Amino acid sequence: MSLRVLDNLSREKRDFVPVQTGQVGMYVCGMTVQDRPHVGHMRAAVVGDLIRRTLLRRGYRVTYVNNFTDVEDKILARAKEEGCDYLQVAQRNMTCYLEFVDKLNILRADHYPRATEHIPEIQDLVQRLIQQDFAYPSGGDVYFRVERFPRYGKLSGRKIDELRSGARIEVGENKDNPLDFTLWKGAREGEPSWPSPWGPGRPGWHIECSAMSMKYLGENFDFHGGGLDLIFPHHENEIAQSECATGKAFANFWVHNGLVMLGGEKMSKSTKHFFLIEDVCQKIDPRVVRFYLLSTHFRSPIEFSEIRLAEADQALARLLGAVQAANERLGPTLPRDGLDPVTPEEAGSEEARRTIDAFNEALDDDFNSAKGLGHLFELARAMNRWAGERETPEFRTALEGGRRVLVDLAGWLGIDLLAPSEVCEVPEAVEELVRQRTRARAERNWAEADRLRNVIQEAGYSLEDRDDQTIVRPLR
C-alpha cells in the first residue's frame, strides 16, 4: 500500500515517491516574525508535523526545515514603534513560537533558518538569476523578470495577461514591468542593510525561502507546505525564481493547509482578527488544541471557537478515559521503547488489528487525520467494553493490546494519551471533604453525602464512586 498525496501544483493525487530513496526533504513556510504566533500559525506547524510524523512512521528519514523571515517592513516598523532593534522583535517572537511548538508536541525542525543568517546564499541566488537575465538590477533594487518565466501563475491558476491588467508600479519602484517582484531591496535611511554587488540593501520577501530550502534540501525536494494564503504571490514567486535559477523542478508536492477561521472569517494578523496561541493555551490544554486542529482534514478551513474546543476536550477525554479504564484494570502502561509502530501481532484482538489497518489507510490517503482519529474512537469503545467484562485471559490480552494500539496510534498523531493532565493535584481540603462524604455514605446518610458532593463539585472536582473507592478528578 502506498502513500498518496494531493499535490496542489499538478492538482493530482499521486503516489508519493521521494527524490532520494528512503529520504524525504520537507520545507514548511514559517512566520514573518513581526508578532507573536496565533492559532493559524500553529495550524501550519501542526499540519507540517502531521505529515512529517506520517512519513517517519512509514520509515522515511525526514529532513524538516521551518524558516523564519526575520527582516521585513513590518518587523522594522514594529521595532521603530518600540524603539528597539528589529532583531529583538524577531527574537522575541521566534522564542514564543518555539515555546508553543513544544507545548503542542510538534517535533523540532532539523533547521530553523533565518533570512538574516543566509544573506550570502540569497545574494548568490540573485546573482545566478541576473546572469541568466531572469533578473535585473535597477536603482539599487533587483527585480525578477516575470515575463521570462512563461509558466508563471501555474500554482495559483493565474495568467500573466490577467495579472498585468491589475498591476501597477508603486512610487519609488524601478520595475521594467509592473508584475516584476523584488529580489533585493535597496537600503533606505535608518534600515538594516548588507553590502551587495547592487549596492547596500536587504532581501525581498520570497527569495529567502528559495535560497534556504535549496541550501538544506537541495534544488529539487519533496514537500513544500504552508498556509493556503501563501499560494499567491509567495509560493508562485518561489517557484519562478527557483526554477529559473536551477532549471529544475522545485518542490514535488505542494501541500497547503486550510485557514483557521473566526466567525466565518480568516484569522489574520494584519486585520487584528486572531487569537494568540499563548492566550488560548492559558485556558485550554495544548493537547486539546492539537486534537482540535487534527480533527478536520488539513486542507479544509476550520472554525475556531470555544464551543469547538469544548467539544474537542470532551472527545479527547473519551480516548483518555479508555486508557484510564485499561490502566485501572491492568496497572499502569509501560512506555514503549523505541519508535517502531505497533504491529498487528501486538494488537491482541481483531478490533485492534482492524484499527491499525484503518488508521494506516486513512493517514496514507493524503494525511487524513480526521478519519484516522475516527477509527480510534471505535477502538476506545471496544476497550471500555472489555474493561467492564469479568476478567479472563482473552479480555486481558485484548485490553492490553487495545491500549498499546490506541496509545501508539494517537502518539503518531502527536497526541500523548499517557501524559498526565495539566492539573491533577487534588488539594488536601478537597480530599478531606471526600473522606467525610465516604463516611456519610458508609452510614447511608445520603443527604449529607449529596451535600458534600455538591460542595466538592463547586470547588471544581467531579466524583466517580467505584466499588471500593471514590475517584476525584478536576471538573472539565
Added chain:
RNA sequence: GGCGCCAUAGCCAAGUGGUAAGGCGACGGUCUGCAAAACCGUUAUUCCCCGGUUCGAAUCCGGGUGGCGCCUCCA
C-alpha cells in the same frame, strides 16, 4: 470583475460510482443509594436546489443558490 475551494443530522466531521465512519449534544435502557463514568439502543430513506450521464451518484457532467479564500501583507 478574474481565478480557486467548499455546501453531508441540532452542531462538528469522514466519505470522489455500489447503497451515509466518528465525535459533541439529545432521548430511552443497564449499572448506581442517587449521580458520574462506562456499556446497549434511538437520533440523515438521505447528502443546498434543478437537470443530465449510469444498472446504480453525496460522489461524475451542466446550470443555479449560498459561503469562503486569493488577486495588496498574511500560516
